[in-house]
Amino acid sequence: MQIEINLNGKKVSIKVKKNEMLADTLRAHGVYSIRKGCDTACCGLCTVWVEEKPVLSCAFLSLKAQGKSITTLEGLQEEAEAFAQHLVAEGSEQCGFCSPGFIMTVLAMKRELKNPSDEEIIHYLTGNLCRCTGYLGQLRAIKKYLGVAQHEFCR
Amino acid sequence: MFTLKEFVQPKSVEEAYEILISGRNNTVLGGTAFLRMGSKKIGTAVDISKLELNGVKDAGSLIEIGACTALREVETHPLLIDHFDGAVSDSVKNIIGVQFRNIATVGASVFSKYGFSDLLTVLLALDTEVELFKAGRLPLDAFLKSPCEKDILMRLFIKKNGRNVSYQYLRNSASDYPVLNAAVSKLGSQWTVAVGARPQRAAIAMKASEALSNSSNRENPEYYANMAADELRFGTNARGTAQYRHAMCKVLVKRAIMEVLQCR
Ligand SMILES: Cc1cc2nc3c(=O)[nH]c(=O)nc-3n(C[C@H](O)[C@H](O)[C@H](O)COP(=O)(O)OP(=O)(O)OC[C@H]3O[C@@H](n4cnc5c(N)ncnc54)[C@H](O)[C@@H]3O)c2cc1C
């Protein structure tokens, strides 16, 4: 079946299998920021935005994306780079495998939460797993990026 | 991963139901987050997302929640933060992550009667009704005890009667399935104790609820918590043994009673 979506601001028409999930559809369409890190909807690596909301593209049926606007990391290059600089400065990007989904979630959080506390940041990012960093570096980077670094770090 | 032969997006619930019952393997699609974990061979997949069953509404003496409402909306909707001591909102907060909760729906969570459900336990301790297309409107407790038949869950209604409620859970790690959960509520002198993830589906501890309701002295919450643990059945799975759940039930129910006692 054919679906029409608005992908990073451009209208595209893509052929999909009836049981295909959005992660596979987008990757086959050349959106290489999309990766899958698990088979159980729990790593967050495949995060994209559907109608501006972060969702797991591995669990989102492509047919249900018909007519919707989809944003991936490719559509947020400038913002992503600005945040990535904070990640690098805090030494919190190591293998980088988790980064696309992590960055998509951080940028969504920036739009959704005003002046978040440590607890709110951690809660928003519970669904993004990282095997390398231990999370504290990521938390420092996020707080500097959001301009809330004056808040106490949680212990 | 499931397979499917046909995909339809009906415009009315009548049409959706007709298609659903017209083939044995025809299946309703909620957010598909759970379905994708299995390997069901679906005939016609009935996507109900165009039926306007979305959102949380204030319906006078009730709060109405549409079946297609995402769990994240349950978590963040001001009506659900402000009512029911925030416990309905709190109950879904630990289900995977924000991106998962933006997909998974309330209707699927309730209709599937999952044993591990966080949401069902708190809904059971409140005055909740479900509205199904075929079976009509019935109390949640009656729905949970009824045999599973093909139907479409359309809405939930929770009475805004000022019932106080506390929701407690135990997880081995954040965002994992709960090992056990409990909700205790009180309206006037009437108490309800519900325990879920036993790992069987949530049930009301009738004796403990009755004893709490009939007692004038609740200085010893442990007594009622022990009663709840002793009257309910617990099972063993990868997350914990029956014995462990029995012990933890005492802790969670006691904490919930103490919290409710503090709401005056
Ligand atoms: C990895 C994972 C972890 C989870 N952890 C937890 C947890 O810790 N706590 C918790 O409470 N829950 C948990 N859940 C369950 C989750 O919260 C949802 O309840 C579940 O994903 C179903 O929602 P869905 O919209 O994805 O349903 P789907 O996958 O779309 O559907 C599930 C079933 O419900 C049926 N269905 C859907 N909508 C309706 C309707 N309106 N009427 C009738 N039938 C319907 C479908 O036919 C299907 O059989 C978890 C789920 C997953 C996949």
Ligand code: FES
């Ligand atoms: S690939 Fe792990 S959550 Fe989607």
Ligand code: FES
């Ligand atoms: S940096 Fe390696 S998984 Fe996150």
